[in-house]
Amino acid sequence: MEPGRLIFNTSGSGNGQMLFLDCGAGGVGAGAATMFHRGGRPVLGGMEDGRGVKRPFFTSPDDLLEEEYYDEQLPEKKRRLTPEQVHLLEKSFEEENKLEPERKTELARKLGLQPRQVAVWFQNRRARWKTKTLERDFDRLKASFDALRADHDALLQDNHRLRSQVVTLTEKMQEKEGPDGSFGAAVDASESDQLLMAEVKVAASNAAEGQAAAEAAFEGQQQLHVKAEERLSPGSGGSAVLDARDALLGCGGVVDSSVESYCFPGGGGACADEYHDCVMGPIAGGIQSEEDEGAGSDEGCSYYADDAAAVFFAAGHGHNNHHHHADDVDDQDDGQISWWMWN
DNA sequence: CTCAAGCCACCGGTTACATCA
DNA sequence: ACTGATGTAACCGGTGGCTTG
Numbered sequence: 308m309e310p311g312r313l314i315f316n317t318s319g320s321g322n323g324q325m326l327f328l329d330c331g332a333g334g335v336g337a338g339a340a341t342m343f344h345r346g347g348r349p350v351l352g353g354m355e356d357g358r359g360v361k362r363p364f365f366t367s368p369d370d371l372l373e374e375e376y377y378d379e380q381l382p383e384k385k386r387r388l389t390p391e392q393v394h395l396l397e398k399s400f401e402e403e404n405k406l407e408p409e410r411k412t413e414l415a416r417k418l419g420l421q422p423r424q425v426a427v428w429f430q431n432r433r434a435r436w437k438t439k440t441l442e443r444d445f446d447r448l449k450a451s452f453d454a455l456r457a458d459h460d461a462l463l464q465d466n467h468r469l470r471s472q473v474v475t476l477t478e479k480m481q482e483k484e485g486p487d488g489s490f491g492a493a494v495d496a497s498e499s500d501q502l503l504m505a506e507v508k509v510a511a512s513n514a515a516e517g518q519a520a521a522e523a524a525f526e527g528q529q530q531l532h533v534k535a536e537e538r539l540s541p542g543s544g545g546s547a548v549l550d551a552r553d554a555l556l557g558c559g560g561v562v563d564s565s566v567e568s569y570c571f572p573g574g575g576g577a578c579a580d581e582y583h584d585c586v587m588g589p590i591a592g593g594i595q596s597e598e599d600e601g602a603g604s605d606e607g608c609s610y611y612a613d614d615a616a617a618v619f620f621a622a623g624h625g626h627n628n629h630h631h632h633a634d635d636v637d638d639q640d641d642g643q644i645s646w647w648m649w650n
Numbered sequence: 651c652t653c654a655a656g657c658c659a660c661c662g663g664t665t666a667c668a669t670c671a
Numbered sequence: 672a673c674t675g676a677t678g679t680a681a682c683c684g685g686t687g688g689c690t691t692g
Contacts, residue, residue, distance in 0.1 A: 387668070387679070406659090427681060430660070435679085437661095 388428070392418045396425070400432050 388396070399414055406414075406429045415422040 424680080426659080428679095431679065431681085433660090434662075
């Protein structure tokens with residue numbers, strides 16, 4: 308070992324990480340100590356988050372050569388965590404995806420890793436979990452959209468049939484009209500004629516309302532779907548989770564109309580105005596297990612409807628968008644998105 | 651009590667490296 | 672052997688919470 312550099316194996320098993328601690332002239336306690344992972348990138352600085360030594364992220368080889376921490380002999384390459392280490396980390400993550408200092412220290416000790424490595428692993432793991440959750444959210448939403456589109460098409464067909472019926476019945480009525488054209492008010496209109504008249508009115512009403520309902524529902528879901536897709540597409544900036552939430556919230560009015568349509572087709576908007584009058588609640592059946600289960604808790608936005616054809620959301624009170632820390636109380640309350648379903 | 655500064659942990663985004671098809 | 676895709680360890684910059692003076 309060359310002077311000023313400590314090399315130690317962070318794993319007790321012998322195939323773990325080799326860390327290079329460049330003590331520099333001042334030694335370990337000088338405050339400028341820099342840890343190197345295999346690969347030559349600074350891994351650990353003086354601070355817990357490895358930011359004790361600030362330098363541009365992109366450093367040319369020449370720059371590196373000028374810095375004392377770089378050695379002409381390339382450090383060893385980056386190593387992955389061993390399966391045993393990952394297994395224990397996964398187990399710990401399942402128990403609690405946040406890492407208290409005590410647990411971090413204990414895990415690091417057990418695994419033969421630096422606490423910083425454990426913290427980084429948890430951060431990356433949370434990010435991966437969030438991505439998967441978002442992908443599942445998208446898949447569910449897409450399925451919901453597709454199902455609703457199918458419903459929409461069916462409604463349009465039904466509407467078309469009803470309109471044809473209206474035309475047919477109207478023609479029949481006209482054939483029965485008296486010389487004064489006052490069929491409806493005819494004193495001598497037979498019972499069958501009156502039934503026919505009522506049938507025509509109902510059919511016409513259903514056709515009109517059915518079309519409006521179908522169009523509103525379809526447009527609402529379409530906007531929802533498109534916005535969510537935009538947010539999920541690569542290259543979109545900002546928080547995917549929050550953006551998705553914003554996309555949903557941004558469609559609130561439209562979604563309301565779809566809800567109204569699906570709650571009481573042609574029967575008024577009581578449901579849209581008062582969600583709580585309907586049969587709904589968090590969809591327990593949609594929560595699955597970790598990799599597939601998401602626990603439904605991260606930022607409280609992982610509730611799904613089993614019946615994808617009839618999904619809408621109810622945003623929490625207010626829309627606090629100032630930030631999105633998972634430990635932020637606002638995110639667990641005001642920012643909550645809940646999925647509900649109609650039975 | 652209020653405020654500013656410092657510390658810390660977290661997040662989203664990014665990079666470099668390892669691995670695999 | 673080479674290459675592109677994918678996974679992941681580690682990093683950066685920004686942000687908010689907490690503590691302290």
